[in-house]
Amino acid sequence: MDKSAQAITGTQAVNRANALLVHILEAERSPILTELAIAHGLAKSTTSRLLGALERSGLVQRDREGAFQPGSVLTKFARTRGGEADLAARFRPVLQRISNSTGETANLAIAGHGAVDLIDQVDGHYLLGAKNWVGTNVPLHCSALGKVLLAFGAATMPKGRLARRTSATITSKIQLEDELTRVKSKGFASIYDELEEGLVAIAVPVREIDGTVIGAISLSGPSTRITRERIDKLGALLIAEIEAEKPIRKKEGAA
Amino acid sequence: MDKSAQAITGTQAVNRANALLVHILEAERSPILTELAIAHGLAKSTTSRLLGALERSGLVQRDREGAFQPGSVLTKFARTRGGEADLAARFRPVLQRISNSTGETANLAIAGHGAVDLIDQVDGHYLLGAKNWVGTNVPLHCSALGKVLLAFGAATMPKGRLARRTSATITSKIQLEDELTRVKSKGFASIYDELEEGLVAIAVPVREIDGTVIGAISLSGPSTRITRERIDKLGALLIAEIEAEKPIRKKEGAA
């Protein structure tokens, strides 16, 4: 098969092996050899050899039926460095800085099962507002974190009705979509009384190097301190803090 | 003929690329190209090409200094399928079956930071004993789960003294080593009054396909119900239940 794109040469075998590996990593069901061979247009013999190599390095393994799944090297990596704990560790300093410079509570969250999953928190120095949310589940549609996760595609629109938590809660999906569009264009989300009377929160996305949004960081406090006029400035502050943390940038190469 | 060590031909490039990938996954610090080239005895040009291929498939990426780290495909895998949540989902049915057939509480745990990390629980149908342990940290040396994790190398021997929780707690490391040897030979661990007076627990290892122990599953209840004579039988039951949890494959219509 000839590729119209400038087929980078000198790595055919590696490219194929990588494609197989990615396939196995992303597949719902563990694929078997023949399946992979057909999907990638490879000879069975070639596929067998490549998979054998991947298996020898521990990148893939076979279940007892011979189907391929991620190997021990990868599952170990996932358990020890890829997971939530790692994310929390990486963004602890950001939460800390946000909390320090504003005095309010900062949270880190990821998309949970139809809800926001709080995984870390740094309390502010005020007494009011110091509830610990970690471990609790917050609705997607009426939290700043949830709006960010929804707006940037890290969470999917909840099924069913949107629960009314206060008179300010957005309960119409149309309106919510509008709100998400605003969130996307501004780069941050906020809630004002929408989750609880008197509670204000502002959240910004946490991105992977490739730009994928994988979580969100929020700042929250009482509306007596966080007035509507401050929201934009605080949103900008959050964005700046996250930018500052990003130690990594994708190399700009040819498309 | 025996070609055990290497000598498997036809995959040189793939082997090298895999080795680089594994290196990057397991390295503490993100290695740079030259480092990798030297470590693997490869020409810079070759290394550059191989890493380029890995990068193109999203298996590795570079930070702003050009050092290599796991790519988005892998971090995404780690977040969505490699972590605790996945483990809990996979073994939920086992806990359920154990709980159903015995009426007692079943738990799933992994090795935490110097302690046992409870990540899932299914309560039994008795009223006595239904405390929810999820999220709490239990000592390694005086829990059945901890003994399993220690015995099978999923956790490392705690530093410092072994806290005495009851008069039955093993507080000598020598005695604990003996106990771990027994655990390994029997295939399961148990505690009787060692963590709390009247509390009995039995635990078995949860294994990766390659045999690595990554967690443990336990059954626990009061000594009034779980008598010493029943322990061996319950241990065997737990082992059988885990064994039964083999991978299942279903076919689906192609395309």
Place this chain on the structure above:
DNA sequence: CCGGAAGTTCCATGATATGGAACCCCTGTT
């Protein structure tokens, strides 16, 4: 402005991956 270290691209060369065919399982069918 220079020296040096890190990284990428180029290219002739032959070592190395390729895929068809043969072969070896299993499992279900007659």
Place this chain on the structure above:
DNA sequence: AACAGGGGTTCCATATCATGGAACTTCCGG
């Protein structure tokens, strides 16, 4: 029991593809 058939591995001649030295580019630090 013999057979058909699907899945997987091994073998091997072939030429494609990976290889590494050298040349070239940045990017620092002095």
